[in-house]
Amino acid sequence: xxxxxxxxxxxxxxxxxxxxxxxxxxxxxxxxxxxxxxxxxxxxxxxxxxxxxxxxxxxxxxxxxxxxxxxxxxxxxxxxxxxxxxxxxxxxxxxxxxxxxxxxxxxxxxxxxxxxxxxxxxxxxxxxxxxxxxxxxxxxxxxxxxxxxxxxxxxxxxxxxxxxxxxxxxxxxxxxxxxxxxxxxxxxxxxxxxxxxxxxxxxxxxxxxxxxxxxxxxxxxxxxxxxxxxxxxxxxxxxxxxxxxxxxxxxxxxxxxxxxxxxxxxxxxxxxxxxxxxxxxxxxxxxxxxxxxxxxxxxxxxxxxxxxxxxxxxxxxxxxxxxxxxxxxxxxxxxxxxxxxxxxxxxxxxxxxxxxxxxxxxxxxxxxxxxxxxxxxxxxxxxxxxxxxxxxxxxxxxxxxxxxxxxxxxxxxxxxxxxxxxxxxxxxxxxxxxxxxxxxxxxxxxxxxxxxxxxxxxxxxxxxxxxxxxxxxxxxxxxxxxxxxxxxxxxxxxxxxxxxxxxxxxxxxxxxxxxxxxxxxxxxxxxxxxxxxxxxxxxxxxxxxxxxxxxxxxxx
Ligand code: HEM
Ligand SMILES: [Cu+2]
Numbered sequence: 001x002x003x004x005x006x007x008x009x010x011x012x013x014x015x016x017x018x019x020x021x022x023x024x025x026x027x028x029x030x031x032x033x034x035x036x037x038x039x040x041x042x043x044x045x046x047x048x049x050x051x052x053x054x055x056x057x058x059x060x061x062x063x064x065x066x067x068x069x070x071x072x073x074x075x076x077x078x079x080x081x082x083x084x085x086x087x088x089x090x091x092x093x094x095x096x097x098x099x100x101x102x103x104x105x106x107x108x109x110x111x112x113x114x115x116x117x118x119x120x121x122x123x124x125x126x127x128x129x130x131x132x133x134x135x136x137x138x139x140x141x142x143x144x145x146x147x148x149x150x151x152x153x154x155x156x157x158x159x160x161x162x163x164x165x166x167x168x169x170x171x172x173x174x175x176x177x178x179x180x181x182x183x184x185x186x187x188x189x190x191x192x193x194x195x196x197x198x199x200x201x202x203x204x205x206x207x208x209x210x211x212x213x214x215x216x217x218x219x220x221x222x223x224x225x226x227x228x229x230x231x232x233x234x235x236x237x238x239x240x241x242x243x244x245x246x247x248x249x250x251x252x253x254x255x256x257x258x259x260x261x262x263x264x265x266x267x268x269x270x271x272x273x274x275x276x277x278x279x280x281x282x283x284x285x286x287x288x289x290x291x292x293x294x295x296x297x298x299x300x301x302x303x304x305x306x307x308x309x310x311x312x313x314x315x316x317x318x319x320x321x322x323x324x325x326x327x328x329x330x331x332x333x334x335x336x337x338x339x340x341x342x343x344x345x346x347x348x349x350x351x352x353x354x355x356x357x358x359x360x361x362x363x364x365x366x367x368x369x370x371x372x373x374x375x376x377x378x379x380x381x382x383x384x385x386x387x388x389x390x391x392x393x394x395x396x397x398x399x400x401x402x403x404x405x406x407x408x409x410x411x412x413x414x415x416x417x418x419x420x421x422x423x424x425x426x427x428x429x430x431x432x433x434x435x436x437x438x439x440x441x442x443x444x445x446x447x448x449x450x451x452x453x454x455x456x457x458x459x460x461x462x463x464x465x466x467x468x469x470x471x472x473x474x475x476x477x478x479x480x481x482x483x484x485x486x487x488x489x490x491x492x493x494x495x496x497x498x499x500x501x502x503x504x505x506x507x508x509x510x511x512x513x514x515x516x517x518x519x520x521x522x523x524x525x526x527x528x529x530x531x532x533x534x535x536x537x538x539x540x541x542x543x544x545x546x547x548x549x550x551x552x553x554x555x556x
Contacts, residue, residue: 031115032522033100036122038418040097041411043126044090048404049485050133051085054078056482059442063475065463075459076144077163081132083147084167087263088174089129091403095270096121096181098410099209101418103185105513105520106203108194108528113187121180128173135163143167146457148260149230151241151252156234165234168227175224175259178266182216185209194512196531203511203534204287207294208273211301215262215269218305223259226252250317257308265304267399269297271406272337275359278413279341281507282356283348290534293340296333303330313379314386320379327377334370338363353507354428358409361436365401369394372447387457390450393443401439408435408488415495416502420518427491434484441477445470510535 027035057078061069070078100118104111112118135142140161145154154164189202189210202210230252232238239245241252280287287293307327309318341363350356372394376382385391408431416422449470454461461467505514515537516525529540538545 029119031111031119033104033112033115033118034418034520034524036118037097037099037101039122040093040100040125043122043129044094044097045407047085047089047129048094048407051082051090052482052485054082054085056478058082059475059478061459062461062471064472065461065468067460070459072459073141073144076146076457077136077142079457080144080146080167081135081142084132084143084171085129086399087147087267088171089125089132091267091399091407092178092263093125093174094407095209095212095267095403096178098274098414099185099205099212099270100181102414102513103188103206103209104192105516105524106206106511107189107192107197108512108525108531109188109192110523110525112184113192114184117180118184121177121184124173124177124180128170128177131166131170131173135166138162138166148256149227150256151230151233151249152243154230154234155241165231168231168234172224172227175220175227178216179220179224182213182220185213186217194528194531196536197512200291201531201534201536203273204276204290204293205270205273205511208269208276208297211297212266212269215266215301215304219259219262219266222255226255226259229255250312250315253312253315254308257311260311261308262304264395264398265300267403269300271362271403271410272297274406274410274413275341275362276337277511278355278359278409279344281509282351282353282359283345284351284508285344285348286510286535287340288343288346289336289340292336296336296340299333300330303333310377310382313382324377324379328374331370331374338367353412354423354425354432355409355413355507357429357432358405358412361432362402362405362409365397365405365439369397369399369402372397385450387455388450389446389454389456392456393446393450396443396446401443405435405439408432413507414513416506417513417518417520419496420502421495421499422502422506423495424491427487427494431484431488431491434480434487438477438479438481438484442474442481443477445474445477449474505537505541508538508541510538512536515540 027039030036030039057070058075061067061075100112103109132143138161140159140163142163143149143154143159143166145159145164149164149167152158189206193202229238229240233240233242233247239247241247241249243249276287276293303326307323307330309323310327312318313320313323372390376385376391376394412423412428449467452466452470454465454467461471502518504517506518507514511534512529512531513520515529529536533539
């Protein structure tokens with residue numbers, strides 16, 4: 001099947017400034033999934049840098065006891081906007097951006113099902129992010145009620161400024177954006193797969209994005225509802241969360257965490273997909289247990305909708321044993337995935353390139369994040385460490401050591417596909433080393449201070465409680481981590497300046513995106529290769545090795 005179309009030749013544009021303006025307009029008005037994917041990823045990464053600067057400010061303040069740099073009011077805005085940015089404007093949208101770029105390529109489609117809706121999603125996300133940051137210019141400053149925005153703290157009586165209103169509207173826009181992208185991805189995978197691309201031949205990343213999209217469709221509407229009701233309370237005289245007039249603040253927590261917990265999986269599942277694309281390629285082996293992996297993904301998705309109230313153990317208003325048991329059960333399918341990854345590497349010819357280094361760093365960090373999660377799922381322990389740095393460290397092991405490490409793995413792996421050029425391997429390894437050491441230096445001490453009782457969300461702490469040394473180590477670690485990110489930015493600049501062409505398939509990839517040029521043409525494929533297994537590009541390279549059973553149709 002050929003879907004080549006000659007692009008109409010546009011007459012030569014003589015004036016370079018005219019051409020540059022033309023290129024800018026083209027990017028701003030694009031509906032091409034690859035361009036939108038790049039816009040998403042660049043915007044999300046920009047938010048990572050801004051959120052990271054806020055984190056450095058926080059660590060600067062906490063390096064020593066005594067209040068040195070920020071008022072408690074400013075500090076509250078910093079951790080709130082840091083958390084909000086990292087979760088809603090960086091980690092989740094980066095996964096969606098990657099999906100925008102990769103899913104149509106991986107299934108052999110020319111674009112997403114609804115290209116214009118796709119552009120709308122991106123612009124809603126960008127506008128939402130902008131609104132949240134505009135809060136810094138509002139009277140009373142940006143939102144400061146934590147990334148969870150719990151009522152009644154976020155009610156107008158306690159936080160009257162416009163920062164929270166902008167935060168609510170901004171988050172609602174990003175929620176709508178997420179819902180539209182979810183719809184688009186589900187439709188694309190359902191309807192636009194190339195001939196031969198059955199469901200059981202979908203690359204794991206695409207499977208994980210399909211699953212993530214379904215979670216998005218279930219979890220985002222409740223949070224948009226929670227936030228809209230909060231806005232009604234704040235500005236239109238509602239009393240939904242106001243206990244004094246018959247409202248219920250616990251309702252806010254239910255609605256928020258009905259999204260909030262699945263959000264963790266909206267963040268992490270795309271990156272489970274990323275690592276599962278990377279490990280087989282760099283182990284020179286097919287994925288161990290494809291079916292088991294997909295089933296585990298579906299099980300995680302289903303369970304993730306049933307655990308939200310483990311964030312509410314201490315309210316006394318939920319069924320703790322039920323939510324504890326469901327939370328612990330998630331460890332089982334997650335453990336299945338760990339075995340998938342480890343047995344794929346087992347006996348493989350591992351090549352320790354930068355994407356693989358980040359993937360292995362993830363395995364270490366995420367294991368610690370996961371195990372401490374099971375510990376926290378026990379209500380009797382949670383009662384002790386709720387709202388301490390133990391929890392802060394736990395979720396950073398999942399989000400930063402987990403998801404963000406795989407953002408870097410994904411960038412190093414697919415950058416050659418996006419741009420046609422390679423990043424520098426030496427700088428990549430240095431980035432990894434600094435980030436791995438810096439990350440663990442930052443967050444391991446937080447387990448220690450957490451167990452010693454240090455609460456989160458405080459601008460200062462007394463010096464007599466054993467908090468000083470771990471906090472200092474943690475702040476130094478965050479500097480090392482930042483240095484790692486800086487080396488990455490240098491790598492970007494150096495590689496874009498002195499270009500080393502990558503070719504269509506620099507790593508010996510397995511999935512369909514490696515079968516087209518780098519970057520791919522506007523319509524993605526001049527020819528979609530025959531798809532007879534989960535590794536069509538591998539089959540193309542090694543017809544002699546193609547799985548003898550691979551020609552058989554496996555019905556979806
Ligand atoms: C770049 C490295 C990072 C550092 C050094 C860092 C540091 C911190 C610190 C010290 C706090 C605690 C503030 C407090 O409770 O007083 C915090 C809170 C938080 N961080 Fe990070 N963080 C980083 C990356 C991330 C990432 C990648 C995510 C998520 C994807 C994230 C999500 C959060 C959230 C949700 C909070 C809670 C905010 C709140 O209490 O409302 N962080 N971070
Ligand atoms: Cu949770």
